[in-house]
Amino acid sequence: MTKPFWNVLKVSPIVVAATFCAANSTLAAEVNEQTTSVAQLSQESNSMGQVTSVSQFSDVQPTDWAFQALQSLVERYGCIAGYPSGVYRGNRALTRYEFAAGLNACLDRVNELIATATADLVTKQDLATLQRLQEEFSAELATLRGRVDSLEARTAELEANQFSTTTKLVGEAIFNVSDVFGDNRVGGADLQSNTTFSDRVRLNLLSSFNGKDQLQVRLQAGNIVSNSGVTGTNMTRLGYDVATTDNSVSIDKVNYAFNFSDAIRVKIDAAGGELWENVNTFNPDFASSGKGAISRYGRFSPIYRQGQGGAGITVVFSPKGPLSLTGAYLATTANNPTDGNGLTDGASTAFGQIAFQPNKAFNLGLSYAYTYQNNSSNVNLFNSTGGALANQPFGRLATTSNNYGVEANFQPNSKITIGGWAGYTVATAETGANRGKNADIFYWAANLAFRDFGKEGNTLGVIFGQPPKVTESEVDGGANGNTSYHLEGLYKIKVSDNLQVTPGLLVIFNPEHDNANDTIYVGTLRTTFTF
Template identity: 50%
Template sequence: MLNYSSHNLLLKAVILGATLLSSTSAYAEDNNLVKINAIAASPLTKSQVIAQAVVVPGANNMSQVNSVSQLSDVQPNDWAFQSLQYLVERYGCIAGYPNGTYRGNSPMTRYEFAAGLNACLSRVNELIVTGTSDLVTKEDLARLQSLQEEFSPELTTLRGRVDSLEAHTAELEANQFSTTTRLFGEAIFVITNAFQGSVNNSNTVFQDRVRLVLKTSFTGKDTLNTRLSTGNTTTLELPDGTAEGLQTFNLAPSNNNLSVDWLSYYFPIGNKIDAYIGAVNGVFFDFVPTLSPYLDSGTGGSRALTEFASSSPIYRIGGGGGGGINYRFSNKLVLSLGYLAGSHASPQTDRGLFNGQYSALAQLAWNPNNNSGIGLTYVNAYQNRGAIFDLGSGFTLVGTSQANTSFERTITNSYGVEAFYKFSPRFAVNGFFGYTNAKNLAGSGSADIWYYALELAFPDLGKQGNLGGLVVGAEPYRGGNSSPANDLSLHLEGFYKYRLTDNIAITPGVIWITAPGQNDDNKDAVIGTIRTTFLF
């Protein structure tokens, strides 16, 4: 057992300081190093062993302090105050947590004590070598020797682990892909079919999409994303050319061709601004909060099945090259501004970064707490080719053909409100409402386009990592007396993501589109899907 006599200032000073300094020692490189197989002893607390100056090593979460007054939870009337003060003044080897606390009642093990003792020995040796040996008395050294003998088995074990860790680390460094870049991957296998409502009596198909993302950081705070994609997905054809029910995995190069389909750069500007540059296929939901915390995975394969269910269609008006910022007034209030051009790379007339198709967004998002949020969004856009809701590609992602291709050249003003509320960790409600006014620049006339949805999310349904979802709403449709019909088309979707492992999930689901193409004469479309997603 440890001796808790109050006069052991060496243990108060040197051992504690060294243990805390283990945050900068080899032991600190593995936060769990001293916890593995720590079966030997009953846990102590910092306060109980402060006379020995032992604390739980802070790993990567500790920082040097120069005065005991910097530790907000240590008071002059604490019984260990003088010991802590002694550490700072005599040995300069005490550290605290980043929030300025010491956490004197945190538990520790004998292995953790041994780790601190070993680091303390290094600190004493440093003081001797640097000519400050007068700080280390013979009494101090005698007590250190006694402790070293008592904890010799633990020290030997720890040194062996560190040697193994250093060898393993050296091997990883010698064979690592890059010092600045990490590789992430997603592979999707899908079996899907439109059981009714397809114009070509489609058969059941098996399709795939693979994405590899290289994430590079040059400063530790920035991220350059380079995504390589391939796949053989083909969209199911519904009546009147409608894009309703389009699934997220459908966005992929055809015939398993490989291409760089996303290139973006994120970086901070000061403490309040997060900036974004989209060089290839930039989209607003790359950086703008969509207030759909459980269903939105962008165009990924981890959450909702369809583009419509992921988040409001207002974020899919335009795209391409450009950038934007998020300005944080506070942790609760964020202003987002963005500009993207669909034909940014072309020098031709009516093209380019500023003379061709573009979309400009402004959004104010308020999150009063972690369980709720609301956003107000405005988008001004110009389309001279393709669809309105197209991410700048000309390929329709959501909505009916009447809503997307109202006119040859169009200027649009769109207004949206998005919100969510988490009733509990296992139940949340999302919702959005949007209106777009499209004006004909090639003639006269305008069109009113509407879209809205109510969405229920069930995180961890049946098992941690699972997700259930129910969606009912209307994809973008043209109101008024549009041709050939102006019937209301509804989107209903249900899915259940079952996580087999941390890296594999299977998501069966059904998508039901009533009156596809805004036409009650068209048979309802019912699409069944089984999606398997591999993350690596």
Template identity: 50%
Template sequence: MVFWVFWQKSRRTAIATGTIVATLFLSTPVPGSAHSGSSPDRDPRGSARPSNLLHLSQQTPSPLQQVNSVSDLSDVRPTDWAFAALQSLAQRYNCLLAYPDNRYQGDRSLTRYEFAAGLNLCLNRIAESIGNSGADLEGEDLSRIRRLQAEFSSELATLRGRVDALEIRTDSLAANQFSATTQLVGEASFFLSGALGDEKANDSGESVQENTTLDYRSRLIFNTSFTGKDLLKTFLVSANSARLGGEVTGTNMTRLAFDVNTNGSVILGKTFYRFPVGDNWRVNVDAVGGGFNANVPTFNEFFTPEITGALSRFGRFNPIYRQGLGGSGLTLTYSPNSAISLSLGYLAPDASEPTGGNGLFDGRFAALGQVAFKPSDRFRVGVTYVRSYAPGSQVAVSGAIGSQLANRPFGETATSADHFGVQTSVGIGSHLILGGWAGLTLARAEDEGVGVRQGDDATIFNWAVTLAAPNLDDRGSRAGIVLGQPPKVTDNDGGESDEDTSFHFEGFYRYQIAPGIAIEPGFLAIVNPEHDADNDAIWIGNLRTIFLF
């Protein structure tokens, strides 16, 4: 409006002003708008991640297209006060631009740099018109353009410098990029851990090993896309993390989420390829290291990641998702709309072994079916079923996180199981997420064993309630609490049941020191470990430093 008032003496002035303003409004996005590209980079879990790449979408204007007639603009009407000026721009100077959806957005505000960018673009268009036709501008129009060039000479020079620097940076990135299709993401963490308690929970009479350890785990993740809609994901892992389980505390209930040990070697931890089929189907092919927790919603995403999620193995998600963990197979997800999805999956942990009792269909396996409902952004619920089988020496019915009896209710006897789970997540206010699950497993002995008959049944139950605070401050600090009962055998035809009940208490607070660096103290307490009230409580303390890059 300032320039409109300044040049309102003649209709030509209005046209010239419309040229500059139209070009300016349409060539630069307003910060924070849908076209500004202002969203930060995100890591695979959704938290803010630093980037050394320049956000080109924040430095360059949105794609524009030439409009040959004002009637092509969907948001400009003949009754608008600037309609005649815009019409003249299209007819006289061929200098009217619009967004690809044919919107003009003529009421947007602008800065001097944005005005300079629009002016530069319009001048180029006019110069192009003169060069093509040999025509000349009328004296008064030319005089105004020269005045504008002089007025905004410093801004135009700065703009040219920024564009030149951007081109140099872009050329450098293109020449030295890691890959045209692959993004490299890194995770590393140091863990200071220790157990505290009296006797181990395995009736050995031995004391809990209270030595403090300093461990690490690091992952390099290669995210590759060939079409922009697919994803080939590869994990390289190196770790030396103590297992605070049987040998240390006498129970798997104290195992931590990140207790992987590669003895310092780099191994291929996981590889899968995910791609869409049509608008509603997604296919996930796991070559190695597959897990249902990575393929379908667990409704506990805040706690699910191994390095940045829950402190304990149990606190990550319902143990039902641990069936088939580390396997190869296929998962299909059908989403007719944003409110519902149906998933079917199959994983075989020994798929690469051709010997008898192994392979894709002759050894351990897990088959999953899940229906997920999302009636709103703040409420989700899922119902899950998994069928699993394992030969006697490889049985771990509860994913190696409950009591010894809950993992092998029939000892080293081939066991099949039907697992049922219900999971939910509810947003409370703007800063809390309440979640939880309940899991029921019906195990069956598939062979004879010591004191076990083929067909004997066992019932195993677990539950948990979680509370997450994802954003405690403007740095992205967070906290989490987990309360629950690890898997417990409540009935067993083939032997003993767990007589008492264990309770799992867990809490952690992550302070975000800087983007990509956080320090997190946490604790884990197991009351009545191994579901035995005669066992003393066992405590685990942990201090981890997390690096994301």
């Protein structure tokens, strides 16, 4: 006799029988139900333990001789496994199929004893009882075994054709409709913009080799163009535009994360390293590019954009504790061996953060980053977030910066989240006529999220703040004279677990920190598919 399917999965044969009894549709539908049952049976197997008596199933009624006979066999040979609670899926009697499943288990057990030369443990009386039971339940046993064979065949087919035993494919696709409105672009020329329809697609290959590690390889394609081309400012950029806009596919991220111990989590970025994906940004409702804020600045503090796109290492101490410490090093041009590049000689960022998380309702972070950017990396302190002068306070000359940030997130209840950040940067020119001179940069933002607004799963969000601005500079004329303000409203509509639609409006007052520039509006409708 072939090895029973439930022995392979280490689950109760009675559970298998109950699953089969529920299938009374066509063969195709039956296969689908049986395939679904595999996962259910595997989950249930963890809670099953052996019983020594049929009477332990409190919902089984001992009404005839067959029950008494099987009870006796189970008690002597221990051939049925069931739920430790002694209750089998509700208060009802065993069906003939369920009884046949138990009988089949005892037949297998007796055959096993005979095959292992322990046949003397089986009495002639038990063999006679088994033969009588087998004759009376022959039809049910035949049906049961036929369905088990079919399920085994389908399961083998699924295992043979699955993508990988260690790798999961996780995807995200964004369809975006957007337009920009206003009288003039930065600089005074007429603002001329057309409504666009564009996309971004990401495919993540996530592999785990021991259950606690993860190798990520991400492929990306898209054609969402930056709004800065028509507005004259990066303050109008969407949070999900892409570097290449021809939908060409590229591998933009490769990293490996693992636990060095229970208290230390290590992540090594080989390409596409980004601090905001490695550390807590304290902005859970808006940090995601696909399901968070619609703008670039609204996602999280610009301090997390230091060292973007490079290689390096991030270490988090006590990642699940109330007080955690993070250290990271990222080099933007780590793969380039030419002079002024590489892992240690080129543009780089050293980052540290203390996160205080006493409970889920309140999180506080203190962050610091030291950044060096040289000529070959085209100096860009906040990676094109905020004003142009703040990103290049000394032009395209080598610049170092000390960046300080504080971030917080507070949930007074399950429906409301309040968050925000503030940052201060001291940038220093390292070359040229202004070498040694400093520029002070300041930024802040606050946000409010109403969860389950209108419908469970929906979120209404508002973000308001001041993008990075040069408040003081030792260079003549090197500070911004006015202040820009960022206002963003969005409504995340959960259509299903795999589909979200987000209409949003972004308003930039005094773009580029100049009140001579007209207010600019960006309207979007983002549709995000996850799979």
